[in-house]
Amino acid sequence: MTALLTAAGPGERTAPPRPRRRPNLDRISFMLVFLVAPLVLFAVFVLLPFAQSAYYSLTSWGGYSDRLEWVGLQNFTQMLGDEVLLKSVRNSVVLALVVPTLTLTVAFAIACVVTTGGPSIGTIKGLRGSAFYRVASFFPYCVPAIVIGIIWAQVYDPSRGLLNGFLTAIGLDQFQSFPWLGNESTAMAASIFVIVWSLIGFYTILFIAAIKGIPAETYEAARLDGAGRFRIAMSVTLPQIASSFQTAYIYIGLVAVDSFVYMAALNAQGGPNYATLTMTQYLYNVAFFQGKFGYATAIGIVLALVTLVYAALVFGVFRLLRGKDGGDHA
Amino acid sequence: MPRPSRRTALNASATAAALCLVLAGCAGPGASPSESEGGAVTDKNPFGVAANTKVDIVVFDGGYGTEYAKYAAGLVEKQIGDGVTVQITPSNNLSQSLQPRFVGGTPPDSFTNDGADAIPITSIQDQLEDLGEFWDTKNYDGVKVSDAVFPGVKEVGEYDDAYLNANYVMTLFSLWYSQSLFEENGWKPPTTWSEMGDLCTEAKAKDKYLFTFGKEAAVYYQWLVLDSAIKQGGIDVIDDISNLEPGAWSNAAVKDVLGEMEGLIDDGCFVPGGAGTQFTQAQAQWSNDQDALFYYSGSWIESEMKEATADGFEMTAWPAPLLDAGDAALPFEAVQAGPAIPWAVPKAAASTAGGKEFLRALFSKEAASKFSELTLAPTVVKDTVPADGFGSSALASTMGVMEGAGDDLFSWVSNSYSGYYGIQDAPYWVSFLGGDITAQELIDAEEKLSAAAAADTSKPKKEYDYGK
Numbered sequence: 001m002t003a004l005l006t007a008a009g010p011g012e013r014t015a016p017p018r019p020r021r022r023p024n025l026d027r028i029s030f031m032l033v034f035l036v037a038p039l040v041l042f043a044v045f046v047l048l049p050f051a052q053s054a055y056y057s058l059t060s061w062g063g064y065s066d067r068l069e070w071v072g073l074q075n076f077t078q079m080l081g082d083e084v085l086l087k088s089v090r091n092s093v094v095l096a097l098v099v100p101t102l103t104l105t106v107a108f109a110i111a112c113v114v115t116t117g118g119p120s121i122g123t124i125k126g127l128r129g130s131a132f133y134r135v136a137s138f139f140p141y142c143v144p145a146i147v148i149g150i151i152w153a154q155v156y157d158p159s160r161g162l163l164n165g166f167l168t169a170i171g172l173d174q175f176q177s178f179p180w181l182g183n184e185s186t187a188m189a190a191s192i193f194v195i196v197w198s199l200i201g202f203y204t205i206l207f208i209a210a211i212k213g214i215p216a217e218t219y220e221a222a223r224l225d226g227a228g229r230f231r232i233a234m235s236v237t238l239p240q241i242a243s244s245f246q247t248a249y250i251y252i253g254l255v256a257v258d259s260f261v262y263m264a265a266l267n268a269q270g271g272p273n274y275a276t277l278t279m280t281q282y283l284y285n286v287a288f289f290q291g292k293f294g295y296a297t298a299i300g301i302v303l304a305l306v307t308l309v310y311a312a313l314v315f316g317v318f319r320l321l322r323g324k325d326g327g328d329h330a
Numbered sequence: 331m332p333r334p335s336r337r338t339a340l341n342a343s344a345t346a347a348a349l350c351l352v353l354a355g356c357a358g359p360g361a362s363p364s365e366s367e368g369g370a371v372t373d374k375n376p377f378g379v380a381a382n383t384k385v386d387i388v389v390f391d392g393g394y395g396t397e398y399a400k401y402a403a404g405l406v407e408k409q410i411g412d413g414v415t416v417q418i419t420p421s422n423n424l425s426q427s428l429q430p431r432f433v434g435g436t437p438p439d440s441f442t443n444d445g446a447d448a449i450p451i452t453s454i455q456d457q458l459e460d461l462g463e464f465w466d467t468k469n470y471d472g473v474k475v476s477d478a479v480f481p482g483v484k485e486v487g488e489y490d491d492a493y494l495n496a497n498y499v500m501t502l503f504s505l506w507y508s509q510s511l512f513e514e515n516g517w518k519p520p521t522t523w524s525e526m527g528d529l530c531t532e533a534k535a536k537d538k539y540l541f542t543f544g545k546e547a548a549v550y551y552q553w554l555v556l557d558s559a560i561k562q563g564g565i566d567v568i569d570d571i572s573n574l575e576p577g578a579w580s581n582a583a584v585k586d587v588l589g590e591m592e593g594l595i596d597d598g599c600f601v602p603g604g605a606g607t608q609f610t611q612a613q614a615q616w617s618n619d620q621d622a623l624f625y626y627s628g629s630w631i632e633s634e635m636k637e638a639t640a641d642g643f644e645m646t647a648w649p650a651p652l653l654d655a656g657d658a659a660l661p662f663e664a665v666q667a668g669p670a671i672p673w674a675v676p677k678a679a680a681s682t683a684g685g686k687e688f689l690r691a692l693f694s695k696e697a698a699s700k701f702s703e704l705t706l707a708p709t710v711v712k713d714t715v716p717a718d719g720f721g722s723s724a725l726a727s728t729m730g731v732m733e734g735a736g737d738d739l740f741s742w743v744s745n746s747y748s749g750y751y752g753i754q755d756a757p758y759w760v761s762f763l764g765g766d767i768t769a770q771e772l773i774d775a776e777e778k779l780s781a782a783a784a785a786d787t788s789k790p791k792k793e794y795d796y797g798k
Contacts, residue, residue: 083778157611179603179605181545183764272545273760288425290450
């Protein structure tokens with residue numbers, strides 16, 4: 001491949017410079033469709049709203065009139081003393097740390113089992129019936145988040161819910177009427193469980209696809225060297241799909257920081273003592289219930305910053321773990 | 331025709347992009363309201379609705395539905411004639427659907443600002459028409475509107491000397507129980523908190539609880555606590571809280587009632603698990619399963635639970651208990667009842683005359699009786715509910731309890747103007763009723779929120795004086 005390219009190289013370089021091609025209709029229409037149109041869409045629907053929000057966040061806009069009063073950085077200084085906001089930031093950080101880690105760990109485990117966890121003789125393959133597990137794990141992802149939230153709110157219902165019904169049936173009477181979503185110490189964990197449950201399937205599929213791209217020889221070599229299934233997963237599979245992991249971590253982190261739909265269905269007001277209030281929920285409440293769109297926009301800007309910091313951290317950590325040149329397969 | 335060069339193509343696209351930006355900008359704030367030609371002012375048409383006006387009304391489609399508004403729309407079309415039509419648009423989330431219309435200067439001619447997503451009144455205060463003229467006009471029965479309604483109704487909608495809201499539904503806030511269930515068991519509804527405790531013991535003997543609550547509606551018990559504290563300590567209690575006075579929540583009456591409730595919570599008098607239960611399911615524990623004896627709510631409760639009420643459940647209203655009848659500021663019979671479901675007319679509406687004309691129809695006897703018949707709830711218009719309450723025990727007892735209170739009716743819930751209590755403090759009440767935080771911790775949280783609301787200068791504030 002390389003030899004071919006270098007062989008062709010000098011030939012091209014000696015050729016006289018090509019005359020600049022004159023624009024024709026084909027070229028212009030190509031530019032319009034593939035360059036100008038997306039750029040315009042991007043400017044109108046992404047850049048302009050960004051600029052607008054930045055501006056609104058410096059005003060005390062109430063949201064229902066066209067008058068904007070400039071207040072400078074007041075919205076941002078106000079946040080420092082806003083206890084409920086700080087609580088919501090803390091909750092969002094917890095979500096950003098726990099949800100990706102849990103989801104990706106479980107998804108990775110399932111992906112390994114259904115691709116490489118099969119018999120230790122013969123070709124590398126997954127567990128028997130792995131096609132079924134793959135579909136089963138993906139299933140929750142097909143259900144919309146709001147439906148998942150409503151279903152699980154019923155499952156968690158203290159007196160009629162499935163969960164307490166099951167727990168009391170096996171003799172754990174302390175869970176009689178236990179309010180999973182209404183107790184400050186369990187509300188967040190119960191909500192996180194729902195989010196993780198709903199996301200595992202998608203990331204399992206993502207990892208399965210990445211693992212299928214790893215050459216079978218690598219596995220065979222590892223097995224000849226005497227590596228067990230766990231060792232193979234950690235030392236062969238994981239490094240090879242590290243870039244998929246990184247992408248997944250960032251994407252799921254954004255979903256977790258948002259979490260609006262799940263939380264709105266599980267605990268619309270923010271949970272007991274605001275135990276599950278997310279920044280997105282608070283932003284919505286401040287805008288629509290308190291009529292402070294300027295302040296809400298400022299919260300949105302902080303939310304964007306939190307997201308950026310999260311993405312930067314994930315990039316940084318993965319770079320540290322993998323060394324500078326990456327060196328992974330996928 | 332010369333071929334366009336790359337440069338001209340780029341220029342053209344840049345211009346197009348700039349044009350798009352400008353156009354997008356124009357879609358935002360700044361469009362001017364369209365003024366309609368006024369019609370002739372006559373006795374029949376006192377606001378001068380112009381011929382062929384299409385009156386645009388947005389109605390909150392909640393527990394009361396929109397049928398009553400359609401009925402009133404028909405009355406307007408009959409009254410004015412001249413090709414005037416009234417368009418009723420139902421909406422479930424007022425603030426999201428009306429926000430762009432307010433910003434764009436094209437709000438409806440009249441709307442109900444109600445429901446969980448109502449627009450905070452402070453956000454649109456300067457964009458609403460003063461309804462003073464409307465209150466002074468005769469309704470379809472030939473009676474001045476302000477005389478046709480219960481006393482105090484007009485004043486509830488007053489902000490900074492302007493009458494911005496015309497509240498329509500008379501709502502009673504009280505405890506609710508099944509008279510038949512109480513008679514069966516030989517129970518008597520209590521008038522004091524200590525009797526409440528005794529009843530709790532008796533209820534437990536029958537495997538029942540005193541109260542139930544749901545996670546979204548924990549705040550109903552805030553209303554119960556404050557109603558009781560007001561009856562004990564006087565109307566100043568709620569004046570101070572509404573005016574965001576420091577220390578208002580530490581008032582002795584509030585503290586003592588909260589203490590009583592904390593005692594009941596600790597004694598297990600609430601159906602367990604309320605903090606995690608959806609509120610209509612919690613309400614069904616009371617109206618259908620009859621696991622709880624009492625529920626605190628507004629008089630909409632009957633129509634809200636229509637589908638989930640046990641047969642023979644005689645839903646009956648009961649005033650909030652007192653701490654000590656001996657030194658209470660108000661008699662036990664005093665209850666909170668006030669007008670709710672605010673109607674308003676935006677200044678920028680295409681036809682403010684049409685909006686007001688619609689309200690004039692609504693505040694007439696024919697439309698008001700229709701409302702009560704459809705929803706089993708009383709309106710603010712007097713003499714529109716027959717003695718049998720259209721066959722509803724709840725409606726009949728609502729009227730009875732309000733009559734029993736006589737001059738000791740007070741009203742504050744529909745006026746939670748400062749926008750923090752009942753909304754921002756709701757999660758703390760969930761924790762309190764769930765037994766996670768103490769009464770003192772709840773008071774501290776309320777004080778903190780109140781101080782923050784007082785310090786917030788971005789919103790206009792109203793001076794409350796419920797005693798006047």
